[in-house]
Amino acid sequence: MDIKASFEEVKQDLQLEINSAYYDIYIANLEVLKIDKNKLIVYAPTATCKNQLLVLYKFEFTQAVKRHFEGVDEVLVLDPSEKEQYIEEITAKQMELQAREKMNEKNKLNEKYTFDNFVVGKSNQFVYAASLAVAENPGKKFNPLFIYGGVGLGKTHLLHAIGNFISKKNPSARILYVTSEQFTNDYIQALKADKKENANKLFRDKYREVDVLMIDDIQFIANKQSTQEEFFHTFNDLYQLNKQIVITSDQHPRNIQLLEERLRSRFTGGLIQDIQKPDYELRLAILQKMAERENMSVEDEVLSFLAEKIDTDIRELESSLVKVCSLSTLLGKSKATLEDAEEALKDILLSKKEALNIEKIIDMCCDYFKVKKSDLIGKKKSKEIVDPRQITMYVATELLDLPLTTIGEYFGGRDHTTVIHARDKVADNLKKNRALKTDIEDLISMIRSKT
Ligand code: ADP
Numbered sequence: 209m210d211i212k213a214s215f216e217e218v219k220q221d222l223q224l225e226i227n228s229a230y231y232d233i234y235i236a237n238l239e240v241l242k243i244d245k246n247k248l249i250v251y252a253p254t255a256t257c258k259n260q261l262l263v264l265y266k267f268e269f270t271q272a273v274k275r276h277f278e279g280v281d282e283v284l285v286l287d288p289s290e291k292e293q294y295i296e297e298i299t300a301k302q303m304e305l306q307a308r309e310k311m312n313e314k315n316k317l318n319e320k321y322t323f324d325n326f327v328v329g330k331s332n333q334f335v336y337a338a339s340l341a342v343a344e345n346p347g348k349k350f351n352p353l354f355i356y357g358g359v360g361l362g363k364t365h366l367l368h369a370i371g372n373f374i375s376k377k378n379p380s381a382r383i384l385y386v387t388s389e390q391f392t393n394d395y396i397q398a399l400k401a402d403k404k405e406n407a408n409k410l411f412r413d414k415y416r417e418v419d420v421l422m423i424d425d426i427q428f429i430a431n432k433q434s435t436q437e438e439f440f441h442t443f444n445d446l447y448q449l450n451k452q453i454v455i456t457s458d459q460h461p462r463n464i465q466l467l468e469e470r471l472r473s474r475f476t477g478g479l480i481q482d483i484q485k486p487d488y489e490l491r492l493a494i495l496q497k498m499a500e501r502e503n504m505s506v507e508d509e510v511l512s513f514l515a516e517k518i519d520t521d522i523r524e525l526e527s528s529l530v531k532v533c534s535l536s537t538l539l540g541k542s543k544a545t546l547e548d549a550e551e552a553l554k555d556i557l558l559s560k561k562e563a564l565n566i567e568k569i570i571d572m573c574c575d576y577f578k579v580k581k582s583d584l585i586g587k588k589k590s591k592e593i594v595d596p597r598q599i600t601m602y603v604a605t606e607l608l609d610l611p612l613t614t615i616g617e618y619f620g621g622r623d624h625t626t627v628i629h630a631r632d633k634v635a636d637n638l639k640k641n642r643a644l645k646t647d648i649e650d651l652i653s654m655i656r657s658k659t
């Protein structure tokens with residue numbers, strides 16, 4: 209509807225109804241601004257004009273407006289200062305709306321990642337079951353769900369799968385997926401904004417008015433104190449409202465350095481579930497599924513070759529298959545062969561051999577136990593040093609195919625019998641001490657995930 213033309217008609221009606229001297233003073237100079245829901249917003253040239261109009265002719269004015277504006281049953285008359293304020297307010301609202309849309313754009317769920325195309329095996333069956341349970345009963349079963357494991361093992365995939373599942377079942381559910389970097393950026397943005405209150409409100413609306421909040425790679429907020437503080441409050445608010453929270457990280461919360469104690473304890477309040485490296489069967493199943501899904505033409509032995517050789521993570525597994533297929537297409541072949549696979553992956557396979565070595569293990573164990581390298585490989589006999597030293601030796605024997613004499617050499621030239629003693633002692637303790645067992649499993653999976 210052309211609101212200016214309709215407003216002219218309102219004026220014409222009033223001209224017939226009221227004394228022409230008053231019409232000239234109170235009505236003739238009114239201007240129409242806009243329709244806001246059921247209200248017509250009108251601008252009067254002076255405050256007196258506005259006040260008199262409302263005292264004398266509010267009824268006639270409203271009636272005439274109702275006749276010419278469908279769906280409108282109220283008038284709001286603004287004087288000049290009110291007009292300015294009104295315009296400021298609607299501009300701010302508009303900007304807020306745009307900012308909100310922009311924020312939400314980045315948080316779209318990736319529809320490719322679903323439970324259906326998540327292949328389940330020994331290394332991820334528990335995390336899969338926990339994620340599915342959360343998706344089926346958000347906020348009720350495990351809250352928060354904390355998933356940890358190395359890169360490329362499917363953490364992000366599971367977050368999106370949870371989100372997609374919930375949103376399919378309940379399209380009006382408000383689901384927010386963000387990386388912890390995005391959370392930090394939004395928070396900093398809110399702090400920096402000129403109109404502090406408004407920006408803060410925007411931030412809070414985004415994070416507190418959701419039904420499901422998923423934060424990917426939480427380890428990146430570890431050294432950021434004020435972001436952690438804000439996250440703590442966000443967490444508490446949502447948690448109290450029984451909203452589902454899902455968090456991922458590369459490590460168990462107890463091993464994330466510089467994570468505030470109170471956050472650590474919040475995370476521990478729900479279910480903490482690890483995701484392990486895939487075994488051969490799972491790797492093969494994932495490759496088969498991918499080849500089928502993407503219509504890739506490869507010989508079976510290529511898939512088993514890749515499954516055997518690429519034992520790090522699933523992302524690498526997928527990219528290797530793509531690489532092999534691209535090479536074979538480039539060579540004009542209709543089906544990728546073992547030869548293509550060997551050729552395509554020769555660099556990767558070479559560098560893999562030197563990926564993990566004893567020095568890296570020693571360095572990572574020093575980090576993990578917070579002991580100096582000179583102490584770990586030195587002569588000190590105190591328990592705080594001897595325990596980590598023996599565990600490091602044990603881990604080295606588990607992860608490397610090295611002669612024990614060589615391992616001994618890296619520990620300040622110790623004899624191979626010392627290594628055997630350490631290895632057997634730790635192995636023995638593992639059987640008796642469950643806490644130690646989980647600790648060492650975590651340590652090993654961390655080392656594996658970083659190489
Ligand atoms: P992370 O977040 O742990 O680093 P991603 O979730 O990004 O790992 O997974 C890396 C890639 O591997 C993605 O393309 C993902 O779809 C795929 N992927 C991971 N786990 C599985 C699985 N169990 N089945 C199928 N694809 C998987």
Ligand code: MG
Pocket residue numbers: 360363364365424
């Ligand atoms: Mg990820």
